[in-house]
Amino acid sequence: MKLTPLHFSNTFTFFFLLLLRSITGDNSAVEYDDPQHAIALNCGFLHNSTAVDGRKWVGETGSDSIISFHGPESISVVPSSSDYHRSHSLDRTPYMTARASRSSFTYTFHVRSGYKFIRLHFYPPSYSAFKWSTAFFTVKSGPYTLLNNFTASLPVDSRSLQSIVKEFTLYVPDDNEPLSITFSPLRATIPSDETFAFVNGIEVVPMPPGLYYTMDGVGDGDAGAYVAGHKGRFHLGKDTAMETVYRLSVGGIKLSSVHDPSMFREWTDDSNHITESSVFPITSTNRIKYTRKTSKDSAPQRLYQSSWSMNRNSQHGEGVSFTWKLPVDLGFRYLIRLHFCELDYDMKQSGQKEFIILINNQIVEPRGDLIKWGGEIGVAIHKDYMTTLRGDRIMGKRDLVVALYPSNDVQSSEFVDSVLKGIEVFKLSDLNDNLAGGKPLLSHPHTSTQHRGNPVLSHSCDSTKPRFRMPTTSINDIIILIILLVVIIVHQLREWKEKSWSKSPSLINEDLCRRFSFAEISLATNNFDEELEIGHGGFGKVYKGITTVINSMVTMTVAIKRLDSESKQGEKEFISEIETLSKLRHKHLVSLVGYCNDYREMILVYEYMEHGTLADHLYKNKRNGNGIVTPLNWKERLGICLGAARGLEYLHNNSEQEVIHRDVKSDNILVDLNWVTKIADFGICKVGGATSHTHFTTDVKGTCGYLDPAYSSTRMLTKKSDVYAFGVVLWETLCGRPVIDERIDNEKQRSLVLWVQSLLPE
Numbered sequence: 001m002k003l004t005p006l007h008f009s010n011t012f013t014f015f016f017l018l019l020l021r022s023i024t025g026d027n028s029a030v031e032y033d034d035p036q037h038a039i040a041l042n043c044g045f046l047h048n049s050t051a052v053d054g055r056k057w058v059g060e061t062g063s064d065s066i067i068s069f070h071g072p073e074s075i076s077v078v079p080s081s082s083d084y085h086r087s088h089s090l091d092r093t094p095y096m097t098a099r100a101s102r103s104s105f106t107y108t109f110h111v112r113s114g115y116k117f118i119r120l121h122f123y124p125p126s127y128s129a130f131k132w133s134t135a136f137f138t139v140k141s142g143p144y145t146l147l148n149n150f151t152a153s154l155p156v157d158s159r160s161l162q163s164i165v166k167e168f169t170l171y172v173p174d175d176n177e178p179l180s181i182t183f184s185p186l187r188a189t190i191p192s193d194e195t196f197a198f199v200n201g202i203e204v205v206p207m208p209p210g211l212y213y214t215m216d217g218v219g220d221g222d223a224g225a226y227v228a229g230h231k232g233r234f235h236l237g238k239d240t241a242m243e244t245v246y247r248l249s250v251g252g253i254k255l256s257s258v259h260d261p262s263m264f265r266e267w268t269d270d271s272n273h274i275t276e277s278s279v280f281p282i283t284s285t286n287r288i289k290y291t292r293k294t295s296k297d298s299a300p301q302r303l304y305q306s307s308w309s310m311n312r313n314s315q316h317g318e319g320v321s322f323t324w325k326l327p328v329d330l331g332f333r334y335l336i337r338l339h340f341c342e343l344d345y346d347m348k349q350s351g352q353k354e355f356i357i358l359i360n361n362q363i364v365e366p367r368g369d370l371i372k373w374g375g376e377i378g379v380a381i382h383k384d385y386m387t388t389l390r391g392d393r394i395m396g397k398r399d400l401v402v403a404l405y406p407s408n409d410v411q412s413s414e415f416v417d418s419v420l421k422g423i424e425v426f427k428l429s430d431l432n433d434n435l436a437g438g439k440p441l442l443s444h445p446h447t448s449t450q451h452r453g454n455p456v457l458s459h460s461c462d463s464t465k466p467r468f469r470m471p472t473t474s475i476n477d478i479i480i481l482i483i484l485l486v487v488i489i490v491h492q493l494r495e496w497k498e499k500s501w502s503k504s505p506s507l508i509n510e511d512l513c514r515r516f517s518f519a520e521i522s523l524a525t526n527n528f529d530e531e532l533e534i535g536h537g538g539f540g541k542v543y544k545g546i547t548t549v550i551n552s553m554v555t556m557t558v559a560i561k562r563l564d565s566e567s568k569q570g571e572k573e574f575i576s577e578i579e580t581l582s583k584l585r586h587k588h589l590v591s592l593v594g595y596c597n598d599y600r601e602m603i604l605v606y607e608y609m610e611h612g613t614l615a616d617h618l619y620k621n622k623r624n625g626n627g628i629v630t631p632l633n634w635k636e637r638l639g640i641c642l643g644a645a646r647g648l649e650y651l652h653n654n655s656e657q658e659v660i661h662r663d664v665k666s667d668n669i670l671v672d673l674n675w676v677t678k679i680a681d682f683g684i685c686k687v688g689g690a691t692s693h694t695h696f697t698t699d700v701k702g703t704c705g706y707l708d709p710a711y712s713s714t715r716m717l718t719k720k721s722d723v724y725a726f727g728v729v730l731w732e733t734l735c736g737r738p739v740i741d742e743r744i745d746n747e748k749q750r751s752l753v754l755w756v757q758s759l760l761p762e
Helices: 011-024 081-087 153-158 301-305 370-374 474-502 518-524 571-583 614-618 634-653 709-714 719-735 752-759
Strands: 039-042 067-070 075-077 098-101 105-109 114-122 137-141 144-150 164-172 179-185 197-199 201-206 225-227 242-249 279-283 306-311 322-329 332-340 355-359 362-368 381-389 397-406 415-417 420-428 533-536 540-549 554-563 592-596 603-607 669-671 677-679
Touching: 114 144, 114 179, 114 197, 137 197, 144 164, 179 197, 242 322, 301 306, 301 420, 306 420, 322 332, 322 420, 332 397, 355 381, 362 381, 370 381, 381 397, 397 420, 397 554, 518 540, 518 554, 518 592, 518 603, 571 592, 571 603, 614 669, 614 719, 634 669, 634 677, 634 719, 709 719, 719 752
Parallel strands: 225 381
Antiparallel strands: 039 201, 067 105, 075 098, 098 197, 105 179, 114 164, 114 201, 137 144, 137 179, 164 242, 242 420, 279 306, 306 415, 322 397, 332 381, 332 420, 355 362, 355 397, 533 540, 540 554, 554 603, 592 603, 669 677
16 A cells, blocks of 8 residues: 655654554554454554554555555645644544545545444644645545535534544445545635545444345344334335434433444534423443343443433422434434433333333324333333425524423422433435535635635635825824824724613523624625525515524524615514514414624524415415425415414414504415424514404504404504404405405405405495
C-alpha cells in the first residue's frame, strides 16, 4: 500500500506527536487474520497505536492484507499550531492525524460478506495547508451516499463538541467485493479549488446478522418492525443502509464504547430530549437476563439498569407519562428501537403495569406489558417500529416524538419507574440509496466565499485602509464635528428605542418567543433569496428558512415574514402580532417562534406549515411555484374546517385574553405536515373582553369579500364579525372557488357571497 509521507507544516507538533506515540502507543502488529475482526483505522498515521480506552488502532501501514488505499494527491496532516491547543482533551488516537485531499481518495477494506457498522471520525480544526472552513465533501460506499455536502465544523460548533462520529450500517454482499469508502471534495460548494475532504478515523465493525436487520427466511410472526399507522410489519433487508441518528441511554447516564466491548457503540445522555422536568434518575444493580430474541449484543447490561422516575400527580388524577423529542431529517423512513426492562420485583403477574406507546401521536402499542413480553422480571426486551416523516428535505428537520402513557386508571402516590431504558433511531436509505438528508449546508459564515447567495458576515477591520484625518480648516472642522455628533445621537437614540422596546413587559421571555438578530434572519433566508419566497401578504413577503432554536441546539424550518416598506401595516401590527401570539398557545393557532427588530427591520418568525393555506388547495393551481397542490377530498375539507372552528372558538372564549381576529379567510387558515389546521395572521386583531353582546367601535379593517356587512356599515366590531367571515370560508370550501373571482364579468357572480345569496330562496 503506497501512501504519501506526512506533511511537515509544524515540525514541533509532529515530533511531539511521535514522542507521545512512542510513549503511549503499541507498535505491535494488530492481528487481522480473521476478516470478521473489528477494524479501527487511524487515518493519516503510519503505525499502530492504542487509544486511551485501551483499544488498538491500526496505522495505514499496519495491515496491508486487509486495508488498501488509493489517493495519490492526498497527504497526512496534523492540526495547525493555532488549533493545537483546542485538542488537549481529545484522545490522540485517532484525532491528532487525518488523511486530507483536494481530490477524491478511497479506503478499501477486504472483509467478509455480512452486516457492518461503519464509523467515520472527524475533528475539524485547520490542518496543515488546509483551512477548516473549506472542508465540504461527499462520502460514498458502494451504491450508498452516506454524506453529501458535509462539513464537520457546523455540527461540531452547533453542539459545542470537539469531534463528531457519523455511524452507518450496511451489508457487504460478497467476500470477493471489498468494502470501499470514498471521500470526494465538492467543487460546487465553494467556487474554487480550495475545498477538501478529510477523515481522522474509520471503524468497520461486524454485527450479528439478526441484530437490526430481518433474517432471511425467518417465519416468526414477531419478525420485522411494527409500522406506525398500519397493521403490517416492515422487514429490513440487505438492500437498505442505515444511519444512526440517536442512541440514547434513558436516565441521563452516558455509556461509552468501553461498556459495549463487542461492537464499541456509545450511548449518549437523553436529558436534552426528554420533555418532562419533574423527573429524577434511578439506577439498579440487579443482573439483567437475556433471551433468544434479545441477546447480549442488543445492548450492554448497564443500559437496562438506569431510567427516569416521576411522582404521579395524585391530586389531579394524572398518570405518569414520558415524552422524548428527537429532531430528524424530513423525507426519510426511520427505524425506532425501544429497549425495556421491568425491575420492579413487587410485580407478580402481567396486566399490573400496562402502558401505551405513541410515535408521532400514532399508537403503536395499545397495551404494552413487560411481564407478558418477557415472561418474568429483569428480562431485557426491545421492540422495533418504523415510521416515515414525509416532507421536502429542503425544509430541514422535524421532531420525531416518542411517548409512553399508562393504559389503566390505577392511581398511586408511589414513585413509578419508567420502563423505557434506551432509544435507538436509524434513518433508512431511500430508493436512490441516499442517506444524506436536509438542505445542502450553507458555507460557513467565516468562509471567504459565498454559496447560493449566502451573505458573508465579516467583523474584521482592514488595517491598511487610510485613517480618517481631520481637515485643517476650522470651518470644515466644525461641520464635520456637527455631522458626527448628529450621527452619534441618532444612532444612540435608535439603540435606546430598540432596547426599551425589547424589554417591554408586554412581551414574554425568550424561552417562548426568541428575539433573532438580523444577521441570523439573513443567514436563514440566504439573504432573502427569491427562491425561498413562499408568499406575499399585506404585511410583506414571507420566506422559508432554516434556523436554530432552544439555545442554538435544535434546527428548525420556519416561515419568516418581513415588513415591506410599502406596506400599510407597521409597528402597531407588528407588536400586536407578538403580544397576541406570545400569550396564546393552542393546537389550532400557528406558533410564533420569534421576531427581529434590528436596523428598523420588523420581522416575524413562525413555525413552518408544510401544506400551505386552505386557499392553496381549494382553487390555486400551484403553491408559489413549488408544484401542483393535491386537491382535498370532502373528509379533508371537513377536518380543516373543524380545526379552524376550534381555533376560532379558543380565540373568542379563552381565559387568557379574548381576541377578535378581524381577518378570518382561507389564506389565513394553514395546514401543517400532519394536516393539523392552524389560524394565522393576528396583525389587525382586537384584544379585550368584547362578547357577542358588546363591541369595539373601530376603523373597518379586513379583506374584501369576508367583511361583515354590519361591521362595515356601523364600525361596531363583535365576535359575530369573525363568525360571518368563517361562514364565507365554509362557502369557499364547499364551492372550491375564491371569494372574489376577477375572471367573471357578472358582478353578482364575481362575488361568492352575492352569488350564494342569489341562489337562496327568498
